[in-house]
Amino acid sequence: MVKGAEVVIIGAGIIGSSIAYYLAKEGLKDVVILEREYPCWGATGRCGAGIRQQWGTEMNCRLAKGSVEIFKGLSDELGYDIEFEQGGYLVLATSQAQLQLYKRNVALQNRLGIPSRIVTPQEAKEIVPILKTDGLPGAAYCPTDGHANPFKTNLAYLRAAERLGVKLYKFTPVVGIEVKDGMVQGVITTAGRIETSKVVNAAGGYSAEVGKLAGLEIPTHSERHQIMVTEPLDGLFDPMVISFTSGLYCQQVPPGSILMGMGDPDEPPSHNLSASWQFLQRMAQEVLRILPVLKEVRVVRQWAGLYNKTPDAQPIIGEAEKVKGFYMAIGFSGHGFMIAPMTSYILARLITGGEPPISVERLSLERFERGELVIEPSVVG
Amino acid sequence: MDEEKIIICRCEDLTLKDIREAISQGCTTLEEIKRVTRCGMGPCQGRTCLPLVAAELSRATGRGIEEILPCTVRPPLMPLKMGTIAGAEDG
Numbered sequence: 001m002v003k004g005a006e007v008v009i010i011g012a013g014i015i016g017s018s019i020a021y022y023l024a025k026e027g028l029k030d031v032v033i034l035e036r037e038y039p040c041w042g043a044t045g046r047c048g049a050g051i052r053q054q055w056g057t058e059m060n061c062r063l064a065k066g067s068v069e070i071f072k073g074l075s076d077e078l079g080y081d082i083e084f085e086q087g088g089y090l091v092l093a094t095s096q097a098q099l100q101l102y103k104r105n106v107a108l109q110n111r112l113g114i115p116s117r118i119v120t121p122q123e124a125k126e127i128v129p130i131l132k133t134d135g136l137p138g139a140a141y142c143p144t145d146g147h148a149n150p151f152k153t154n155l156a157y158l159r160a161a162e163r164l165g166v167k168l169y170k171f172t173p174v175v176g177i178e179v180k181d182g183m184v185q186g187v188i189t190t191a192g193r194i195e196t197s198k199v200v201n202a203a204g205g206y207s208a209e210v211g212k213l214a215g216l217e218i219p220t221h222s223e224r225h226q227i228m229v230t231e232p233l234d235g236l237f238d239p240m241v242i243s244f245t246s247g248l249y250c251q252q253v254p255p256g257s258i259l260m261g262m263g264d265p266d267e268p269p270s271h272n273l274s275a276s277w278q279f280l281q282r283m284a285q286e287v288l289r290i291l292p293v294l295k296e297v298r299v300v301r302q303w304a305g306l307y308n309k310t311p312d313a314q315p316i317i318g319e320a321e322k323v324k325g326f327y328m329a330i331g332f333s334g335h336g337f338m339i340a341p342m343t344s345y346i347l348a349r350l351i352t353g354g355e356p357p358i359s360v361e362r363l364s365l366e367r368f369e370r371g372e373l374v375i376e377p378s379v380v381g
Numbered sequence: 382m383d384e385e386k387i388i389i390c391r392c393e394d395l396t397l398k399d400i401r402e403a404i405s406q407g408c409t410t411l412e413e414i415k416r417v418t419r420c421g422m423g424p425c426q427g428r429t430c431l432p433l434v435a436a437e438l439s440r441a442t443g444r445g446i447e448e449i450l451p452c453t454v455r456p457p458l459m460p461l462k463m464g465t466i467a468g469a470e471d472g
Contacts, residue, residue: 038409040416151416159406170409231424231460255393255419275456284467295464300424301455 002167004195005032007351008187009202010174010210013044014150014340015329016202017157021078022348024164031166032196033158034189036173040154042204044337046305048227048249048261049150050240051338052089053114054142056105056377060314061112062358063339070341071148080156082148083254087238089145090119090127092290093137094245101377102140109142116142128237130293147240147253150337177214177326184214184325198351200327205271205306207316207330214323218316219368220308220331221269225261226279228302230294232256241290247381248286258297260287263307263334263381275302307334312373313381317343317363318350327351328365334380389437390430392423400434404441411435411452421452424460 006028009016012035023031035041051071053064068086075081093099102118109116119141121133127141162168169191176188177199186195201218203210211218232255240251250260262283280302288295310316310331320326329347332339346356362374387397395418403417414420414434421427421434435449 038413041412045416155406155417230463277456280457280466281468284463288463288467295467296462298424298460298462299457299466300460301422301426302457303453303455 001169001189001192002030002032002194004030006030006196007032007198007200008194008196009033009200010187011035011042011202011204012039012158012168012170013042013202013204014154014157014337015204015332015344016200017154017161018340018344019200019202019329019347020166021157021161021164022345023351024161024166026348026352026354028352029165031161032194033161033166033168034172034174034187035168035170036206038170039158039168040151043305043308044150044154044204046227046303047150047337048251048259049148049153049253049337050089050249050251051146051148052142052240052335053145054089054091054105054109054116054140054378056101056108057374058108058112059358059360059362059374060339060376060378061109061114063342065112065114066342066358067339068144068146070345071146074153074156074341078156078160080152080159082153082156084146084148086144086146087240087251088127088141088143090124090239090241091140092124092241092243093139094243096137098245099137105378106140114142115144116140127239128241130236130291131241132290132292141239145240147251149254153337174210174213177210179214179323179326182322182324184323198325198327200329200347200351202329204330204336205308207308207328214320214326216320216323216326216365218328218330218365220310220316222271222306222308223267223269224272224304225263225267225307225334226275226283226302226304227259227261228280228283228299229260230258230297231300233258233297242380244378244380246286249380250287250291257300258294262286265381271306273304273306275304309333311368312375313379314374314376315343315363316365317347317360318365320365389433390418390420390423392425392430393419395420395430397437400437401441404438409442411438411449414438415452426455427452
C-alpha cells in the first residue's frame with residue numbers, strides 16, 4: 001500500500017469513483033480510493049439508476065441538468081458504454097393540489113432550460129400505453145430525463161480514473177482518521193497508514209461512521225429501501241413512472257426487465273440489507289393499481305440497499321468547518337446517482353481550489369446547526 | 382474450443398470470453414462479475430452459470446473453488462407472477 005497521497009477517498013461507489021476521476025482530470029497525481037468491499041457493493045449497485053431533472057429548487061434543477069449534460073457524453077468521455085437512455089420521467093399527480101405544485105415546478109424547470117411539461121391523462125396514456133389513468137388528475141413529463149446502468153457508470157468512472165493514475169484498494173476498510181489541530185493528517189486502514197491532508201467521505205450508507213472517525217457528528221442515518229425486478233419483456237414503455245405520494249418508481253430497463261421500488265414510511269434507521277416478503281407484496285399491489293397488465297409478469301429478483309438520509313433529504317457537499325481537509329459528498333437521500341456527475345465535479349473543483357460551476361454553499365454540513373435547511377418539495381421517499 | 386462459442390450464461394447470452402474479460406478487468410469475486418456482466422441476473426438467477434463462473438475464477442486466480450464465495454441468494458427462489466404476489470389473481 002502507498003505511504004502517502006494528495007487525496008484519499010473513502011468509498012468506491014459512483015460518488016467516490018467520479019470524484020477520483022475529476023480530481024485526476026484536474027491534474028492530481030496521487031489520488032487513492034479505499035473501498036471496504038468492492039466497487040458497486042453499496043447503494044450505487046443497488047439503486048434504481050433513474051436520472052431526473054424535475055426538481056423544485058433552482059440549485060437541484062441546475063445540478064440535475066448539468067449532470068444530464070455530462071451523462072450524455074459520458075460513454076465517449078470514459079470509453080465505456082454506460083447504457084444512458086433518455087426515455088423521460090412521467091411524474092404522476094394524485095390530487096389537484098399536487099398538480100398545481102407540479103405547474104410551479106415546471107415553470108421553474110422551463111426557466112432553467114429543462115423541457116418538462118404538464119400532460120393530461122390522455123397524453124400520459126400515449127406516453128405509457130399500459131398506464132391506468134382512472135382518477136388521474138394529470139402528470140408532469142420531461143422527455144430528456146433518463147436512466148443509465150449503475151454498475152457500468154460506476155466502473156466507467158473507476159477505470160478511467162485508474163488510467164489517469166488513481167489507485168484503488170478493494171477490501172480495505174478505514175479504521176481511523178488522524179486529525180491534529182483541526183486538520184487531517186492521515187488515514188489508517190487494515191492494510192496500513194496513508195499520510196494525507198485531504199480525505200473525502202464518500203461512504204454512502206456509512207457516512208456518519210466515517211465522520212466519527214474524524215471526530216465529527218454528521219446528522220445522516222441509513223434506511224433500507226427495496227427494489228424488485230421482473231423477467232425481461234419486449235418494450236412496453238420508455239419513461240420512469242413515479243409518484244411522490246406513494247414513493248413508487250417503475251421503469252423498463254435493458255434487457256427489458258421492469259424494475260420497481262418504493263419506500264416504506266415505517267422503515268426504521270438501520271444498515272439492514274435483507275429483502276422482505278412484505279415489500280414484495282406492497283410493491284406488487286401498488287404497481288398493479290397503475291399498471292394492471294403487469295399482473296401476468298413474473299418477478300425474478302428483489303434486493304435492498306441503503307438510502308443515506310439527512311434531516312432535509314438533501315446531500316452534504318463540501319469541507320467540514322471544524323476539520324480542515326475533511327470533505328464530504330454524502331447524505332444523498334436516495335438521489336445520489338442522478339446528480340453524481342455534476343456534484344462530484346463540483347467537489348473536485350472545491351478540493352483543487354477551482355471555481356465550481358454551481359454554488360453548493362447551501363449544502364454545507366453546518367447548515368443543520370444554523371437551522372438553514374434546504375426545502376425541496378420533489379423528493380421520492 | 383473457441384471461448385467465444387462457449388455459452389456460460391444462457392439467460393443473458395454470455396460466453397466464456399465475456400467472463401474472462403471481466404476477470405481481466407480486475408473482478409476477483411462472483412459478485413463483481415455478476416454486476417459487470419449481468420451473469421446470474423436472468424430468470425434462472427445464476428443456477429446454471431454461477432458454478433461455471435466460480436470454476437473459471439478459481440482457475441484464473443489460482444484460488445481453490447472453496448475460496449470463491451457464492452453470490453447473495455435473492456428472493457423469490459423461483460419467478461412469481463405479480464398478480465399472485467399481490468393476492469389479486471383472478472380478481
